[in-house]
Amino acid sequence: MLDCTYCVQIPHRLGQLAKVAGAIAEAEGLIGDVVTISIGRENSVRELTIEVRDDRQAAHVADAIEALDDIRVLWYQDRALMSHEGGVLKVDAVHPVRTVQEMRDVYTPGVARVCMAIVEHPELAGRYTMISSSVAICTNGSRVLGLGNIGPVASMPVMEGKAVFYRQFADISAVPILIDASDVDTFVETVTRIAPTFGGIHLEDISAPECFEIERRLIEDLPQPVMHDDVHGTAVVGVAAVIVACRHAGIELHSATVGQLGLGAAGFGIASLVVDAGAGRVLAFDPLEASHARARERGVEIRSMDDVLRESDVVVATTGRPGLIEPSMIRRGQVVLALTNPDPEIEPEEAEAAGAAFAADGRSVNNVLGYPGIFRGALQSGAAGINVEMKLAAARTIADLTKEDELVPNALDRSVHDAVALAVKEAAETSGIARPELANARL
16 A cells, blocks of 8 residues: 555635545545645645555546546655655754854864763763764664565665654664675674664564574674564564453453464564563464474464464464455454554454454554664663563553553654653663663753
8 A cells, every 4th residue: 555645736616625535535545634735716736645555546546536627636646755755864963063162162172082081981972972872773674564675775764764763752863774784694793893883773674583693692792782673672562452452352461372373573572572471371373383493482382373263362463464364263252463564364344243352453553662762761771781571661551551442552642652761761770781870861
């Protein structure tokens, strides 16, 4: 699916906008935003955002609008391409340099005194530089969204988008780092060499199973927090959704059997954190046997897909296979979270019609709810890593902030990210992983 904006000139008379809306509906477009650009005596100009399946349907919608009398499509364009024109990030100074004295303070000769202060007391780097409020978003582009191995350069728009949310929701300067390396050794060495620049390392869109080895080695080698977001960020939001869904269905998580379909990066992360959250049993299915040993080490029972669906009170699916679950497979009273995007393993309406007590898809479960607050809390506490207690604190906070009729909170609500950061900070301090001397009080 894609969102296109159509700039349309419409006669300024009664019923004309309704005619346009009717033509869009007949062409199977779904209207979103409508913005009035201008209103004149004869004509008005409006920009209509319309959800369509693909480029062919986008053109079909434009033709349907143009076929109306006296109505013109001035232009239309894919909104995502419009939004990324020129990139979505820039580097900017905290304070502009306007005088010679300010130049002397920020650069030579004043900067030398700051350098020497850090030489004498290395912990001051967090106070006098951006290091303690910055994160590197590192990828090789080997597993990007549902697009597969598209390489590091093509993955840059995703990394920029991640960085935007770091700034907007956590006041963290995040820098995309594209690493042209498919092997584990080169990737790890590259990140290790650039790591002193950053307070945290965010791993993103790296194929499994390499992502697990990369994360493990970097956690062992580096003094700052390291987290693979596709595993742990997704797990935090996924477990929050499980907690909320159980509440909706009247299921007690500690006595429930949770089934996980798919043990890729996201599926393994969710299954592992559900174990840590205290679920009664956790079952999982994945056709790739290479994923089984890793899951068993975390207390997950490997079963057939039929067994998982038959025995589980809660089913979480992250298989990447739309339509995998037939309505006949649903057990009455189950919770079903089919999280593959854009098309789920089963549509929520189908699952509920088949007897599910509660069902949802991946449109609601977005890991942007997790990683900004998780890293902010880690940096605020000076944490040496991101442990299970911190992840569970984030998941439970997200669940507790969810409104009665929702699965998770609004990802654009800054107060949710602030609450996650505070919970993560407190969990780091309580669990003994915090380092007060490196804590960033400015965040």
